[in-house]
Amino acid sequence: MEGTIRCAANYVPLSPISFLERAAVVYRDKLSVVYGDHVKFTWQETHQRCVKLASSIASRFKISRGDVVAVLAPNIPEMYELHFAVPMAGAVLCTLNIRHDSKMVSTLLKHSNAKLIFVDHQFIDIVKGAIEIMSKSPATVPQIALISDSGELQALPNSDIVEYEALLAMGSLGFEIRRPIDECDPIALTYTSGTTSSPKGVVYSHRGAYLNSLVGILLNEMRSMPVYLWTVPMFHCNGWCMTWAVAAQGGTNVCLRAVTAKGIFGSIFRHRVTHMGGAPTVLNMIINAPETERVPLLGKVTVMTGGAPPPSQVLFGMQQLGFDVCHAYGSTETYGPGTVCAPKPEWDALPLETQAKLKSRQGLNHLGLEEVDVKDPVTMKSVAWDAKTIGEVMFRGNTIMNGYANNIKATQDAFKDGWFRSGDLAVRHSDGYIEFKDRSKDIIISGGENISTIEVESVLFGHPAVLEAAVVGLPDEHWGETPCAFVELKQGYKVKEDELITYCQKNLPRYMAPRTVVFRELPKTSTGKTQKFVLREQAKAMGSLSLRGKSKL
Amino acid sequence: MEGTIRCAANYVPLSPISFLERAAVVYRDKLSVVYGDHVKFTWQETHQRCVKLASSIASRFKISRGDVVAVLAPNIPEMYELHFAVPMAGAVLCTLNIRHDSKMVSTLLKHSNAKLIFVDHQFIDIVKGAIEIMSKSPATVPQIALISDSGELQALPNSDIVEYEALLAMGSLGFEIRRPIDECDPIALTYTSGTTSSPKGVVYSHRGAYLNSLVGILLNEMRSMPVYLWTVPMFHCNGWCMTWAVAAQGGTNVCLRAVTAKGIFGSIFRHRVTHMGGAPTVLNMIINAPETERVPLLGKVTVMTGGAPPPSQVLFGMQQLGFDVCHAYGSTETYGPGTVCAPKPEWDALPLETQAKLKSRQGLNHLGLEEVDVKDPVTMKSVAWDAKTIGEVMFRGNTIMNGYANNIKATQDAFKDGWFRSGDLAVRHSDGYIEFKDRSKDIIISGGENISTIEVESVLFGHPAVLEAAVVGLPDEHWGETPCAFVELKQGYKVKEDELITYCQKNLPRYMAPRTVVFRELPKTSTGKTQKFVLREQAKAMGSLSLRGKSKL
Known part of the structure; x- marks a missing residue:
């Protein structure tokens, strides 16, 4: 329209980096991260630590825009900080599965062409093994940064390895953040689980991460300043993008090195947790926890479940314990949740078991995705909403991956005909809700x-x-x-x-x-x-x- | 990154049109719009009505992509529908202030080059007068569509004027929605209030409207399926973008032709209103309502106030009545709310009056804006956070207008040095919160x-x-x-x-x-x-x- 312009005042590439910068002012003195008995940060501190870390990543390791920085760590504060610090250095965060062995880690470091890897002390031997494997071939070996035991600045015998807190200490608060030039620039790279011979590296963009974070807040019905318990691995779809979402709402991240029923109940009680997430296995762990480890809930705890279809008995069991379960379904390619089984008010009048059955369906696309459909993968026709005809679940929208890193063939196959083909089989009910039936394989x-x-x-x-x-x-x-x-x-x-x-x-x-x-x-x-x-x-x-x-x- | 692509599967221009399309499935049978005793629609119905209306707008009136369609109407269901139907026809919605006289309306119709105007029966004479004025000059006169008294399909003596429901009836459900090609394409045009000689038409984009709607949901701490009472005029910043936001959350829009204390309390009671908005004057009307018109609140009602600085006494009074007031500040150019005075938990311990004083400050930028600052308009230096030094409030981010329609000079002035200059004077407190002092004029x-x-x-x-x-x-x-x-x-x-x-x-x-x-x-x-x-x-x-x-x- 005549008279209008696009300029720095009215157009800024979307990026979750903005969430942290805003939290540092709006939620300045609020708790950002807590871990164990001794680690506690405010949003101002977390922001400053991330700026310094980004500065060191850029200068000490010569990381340039678009380089890949890997991390192998459980849900500890450093893992959280890297979700901002690495993108702030202009780099792409590649979170590795902590169950991988040296061989798998070496394959992924090579495939991703990572220039640097952050590793938690618990997994240092895995990474050393991976580097050894890589040294035998002409691959470039990444530099290593070690996350030592909580806060301890241990002297490292091997001078090539820099310690996390030392790295942070040498960083500069004056570092100029490298924001994305295009909002579709990559922010993260996640290898899908179950990968063996040909690894598939899913690439997320700043735009997708920003939008999926906002959607995550809505899906979780999160008010401002929530308390989020980290039971979903951050290495898995960046914790369903809740890493960034919690910053957007100025919440508190309760970190947990290992997921146990005792740890979960203890954290809920101690930190007044309001939200958490977990695969049905985690829910099952909660339901079957021994009486001695259980603590009654003092406030409402919303749990988002996904990653596998939750049996209705599990949903029912959680509901009986007083948890508010929200069921989402998706895949790494959809930034985690792609659909949500939004409960309908009229279900409240039904018996609890019928409710649980309805709630165990996969539902409909969330706000960030334009469409989900169940289609015949050959004709691309939508299946009838008859709860019987099986088709493939397909998605399209802004929270679908950029593609598979260094594998254009796989990307093109996945996006054939302008839809992301999930490889999941489902039916559609008369209310439009989809119900997952099986992986096609x-x-x-x-x-x-x-x-x-x-x-x-x-x-x-x-x-x-x-x-x-x-x-x-x-x-x-x-x-x-x-x-x-x-x-x-x-x-x-x-x-x-x-x-x-x-x-x-x-x-x-x-x-x-x-x-x-x-x-x-x-x-x-x-x-x-x-x-x-x-x-x-x-x-x-x-x-x-x-x-x-x-x-x- | 190698291997990735941008295609229909993973990139869709952001637009609030998506909210309605999704609501039509996810919230299919939920109430979308209620008005008086007889008007009630579901989201599926609202979606179908908007598609048919868009079809008629495109075919009956030959409206093309980018054309301006004006509307002069109070907060009635048709006004709500036009917020979707006009963009779905690819056109730009120009909402006119219902207090304008024929002269002003003629000026704005001419300035905006509107091809069509929808007018509520209450204001038909104003529009007829405006057309008469326009006919005297060589300006192109817009076509007229009349919104007749609730649902009545009255025969129109003047065959040039088409009636709303008749128009809708001739529309086709098969119409192909004209989504924006670029998400920065214009969706709405609002003339700023107080305009006299040289009208300033603020242009909103699909992208900005989409983002500001999500932010509006967060600012209002809105869970899914809220009940929103329309006390903010929809012609004012498109009701602070809540028109589109309510669809995103599948809420119910409670329409009100005129804002009165009786109407407000009655609607809250009858429809279990959860959210509403209003300038401090509306809040004052609520506080000073006679006992006979008051109804005690049965549930929580969140009220967003803005448009003028709320005196702390007004905030205090509302709080005493049990309303939860959220104070936002902005302007037409910031899509309505630009900052929010996010309350801090530690304020809860303070005396109510002190709290009200803290809450009457304008606060900090919301999630959709990148930054708000108080600057010296000449040197562009930020003022000290001393609660004393006065400077000009400036904004930058994705929820800042595209510019002023057909007035590139005004746009360039407003965006000088890459910030939107609000023309408002303020100070900044030590916690970063801004406090509005006055309009510079x-x-x-x-x-x-x-x-x-x-x-x-x-x-x-x-x-x-x-x-x-x-x-x-x-x-x-x-x-x-x-x-x-x-x-x-x-x-x-x-x-x-x-x-x-x-x-x-x-x-x-x-x-x-x-x-x-x-x-x-x-x-x-x-x-x-x-x-x-x-x-x-x-x-x-x-x-x-x-x-x-x-x-x-």
């Missing part, structure tokens, strides 16, 4: 019928003796595959294979009930997801044994 | 001393007999100017000029106390601001009389 096809492993697991969960369950396909000569359940029982409970099979047959169409039940501890990723590929391997071995047996006849 | 300079008229008014407000007060400069041969107070008394109170002067002398430095007091009803703009230019005219006449008187000696 997990679904079982038995005698030509699709079996949602999630549905079978959900029924198993309903059995009083079952702590957790995972269902995979067992190769079968006649049916192709049959459902095989891996089950972990609650302490003190005993139950036989047959009993569980009969139970499932009563509660499911017969073809969906498991034919085999194996009792074992379930293998997990660090983000609490069951590693189905491990179980699938086991089932494959079992299947081939039985097939071999048959061929002998 | 309102401040009184008496014997070389600056006198903040706001401070004098605030003292006058403390007198039990005073309902409202406005102070302007009275021309004076010796001092240049002296403070002159215009005062409106509460019903049933009587007080003499001398008593008020003595009262001010006791509570202010002597040079700041008014020398003259005039009792009269204060002239107001439709947004509740006192029209100081009217009072200044009166003072000028009084001054020249007395000056003439003196010269005769």
Whole structure:
């Protein structure tokens, strides 16, 4: 329109860096970060520490705009600070999964071309091992910065390794922050969990992180100055972007090195926690905590769950303990939450169990995403809202990743036809809400019928003796595959294979009930997801044994 | 970063249109708009009505992308719908002040080059008059669409004028929404109040409106599905952008044709209002409502006030009635609220009156703005945080207007040196909070001393007999100017000029106390601001009389 201009007064590239700068003034003396008995910072202090750290990252390590800086650390204050300091140095923060071994870390450092890695003392040997592996090939080896035991400025025998607090001390408050030039410039890089041979590095932008932070505040129904307990790993989608969101609202970050029921209840009580998040496994840990570790809730605690479909029994159990659970669904590619199962007021009148069932659906796109749909991946037609027709979940909007780092082919495949293809299978209910059925790679096809492993697991969960369950396909000569359940029982409970099979047959169409039940501890990723590929391997071995047996006849 | 792309899957220009589209699914059957006894719509209905209306606007009136569509209407459902329908037709919504006369309306229609005007039946004569004035000059005359009395499809004698519901009925649900191509494309045009000879049309973008809506939700601490009472005129900064924000949260818009204490209390009770807004005048109307019109609050009602500095007595009075008041400050150019006086938890321990005083400060920039500062307008240096040094309030960020329509000179002046210059004078307190002192054109300079008229008014407000007060400069041969107070008394109170002067002398430095007091009803703009230019005219006449008187000696 005539008479208007775009200039520094009315256009600033969106970036979460602004949240910290504002918090340093608006919430100046409010607690920003607490950890254990001794670590406590205010927002002014956190801002100053981040500026100094950014300055050191830029000058001491010669990190330039767009360089990748990796970090291997649990949910400690330094991990939080790096979420601002690294972008403030103009660099891209690559958070690594703390369950990785040296080999995996070396692969990711090489793939990301990281110039520097921050490592918590607990994981220094993993990184040293990774560097050793890298030294054998012509790859450039990243520099190392060590996060030593809380605040201790230990003398480092190896002079190449700089200590975090020392680094911070040499930084300058006068450092000029390197804000993004374009708001779509990258801010973070996260390798998706379960990665093995070809790592997929999901790239987030400053714009996406900014918008998803605001949405995270709304999803969590967060008022200003919340108290957020860090039970979601910050290395996982940058803690669903709540790292940045908490700064936007001037909240307090309660850090936790390890997630335990005792730590959770203790922190809730001590710091008057208002919000937290966690995969259903974490919720299950809370529900099954021994009486001695439990503390009654004094105020409202909102818990966002996601990362795996929460069985309705888990939602019900949390509700009974007094937690307010909000169920979101998404993936690393959607900056964490992509949909939310917004509860409808009319559900309040329904029995609690029916409510939990409705709430265990994945829901609809949140405000930051333009659209979620369930489509036929070939024709791109939307499925009918009949709660039956299965299609692929697809998303589009501003909180979808920039793409996969250094893998344009994978990016183009993921964005084919202008939608992000999640690889998840779902149906759509008559109210538009989507319900996740399975990962396309997990679904079982038995005698030509699709079996949602999630549905079978959900029924198993309903059995009083079952702590957790995972269902995979067992190769079968006649049916192709049959459902095989891996089950972990609650302490003190005993139950036989047959009993569980009969139970499932009563509660499911017969073809969906498991034919085999194996009792074992379930293998997990660090983000609490069951590693189905491990179980699938086991089932494959079992299947081939039985097939071999048959061929002998 | 290598491997990433920008495409339809991960980049969508920000626009509030998305809020309505999402609400139509997520909040499908929830009440969107209620008005009087008979009008009630759901979000699905509102969405469908807006699509059909957009279709008719585009096809019936041949409105193209970027064309201006004006509206002259109070806070009725149709006014709300136009906030979406006009942008969905690709056009720019120009909301006109309902207090304007035909002459002013003709000036603004001409200046904005509006192709179409929607007019509420209450104001049809104003528009007819405006068109008549325009017909005398070579200006293009806009087409007219009439909003008839609630829902009645009255036959129109003049066939050139199309009725709103008839227009809607001829619209098509298959219309393809014209979303912005660039998110900085204009969405709305608002002429600033108090405009006389050279109108200033403030242009908002889709991006700014989107961001300011999210910020509005946070500022109001709005959970999902709020109930918003429309006491802020929608023609004023598009109701501080809450028009779009309420859709984002799937709330219910309670419309009100006229703002009265009875209407406010009645609506709060009947619809369980959770949020509303209003200039201090509206708050004053609530506080001074007769007992018979009052209804006790059943739930929490958050009220955002702004548009003029709220006297601490008004904040205190509202608090005593149980309202939760949030004080924001800004201007049309900042999309309404630019700063917010975020209350600090430690204030809770202070006496209520001290709290009210702290809360009457203008505070700090909200999340959508990057920065607010108080600067010397010549050197551009920030003033000291000493609560004394006066400077000009300046803003920069994404919720600053695109500029003034068809007035590049005014735009460049306003954005000089990369900051939006508000023309407001303020100081900065040691906690960074700004405190508004006066409009630069309102401040009184008496014997070389600056006198903040706001401070004098605030003292006058403390007198039990005073309902409202406005102070302007009275021309004076010796001092240049002296403070002159215009005062409106509460019903049933009587007080003499001398008593008020003595009262001010006791509570202010002597040079700041008014020398003259005039009792009269204060002239107001439709947004509740006192029209100081009217009072200044009166003072000028009084001054020249007395000056003439003196010269005769």
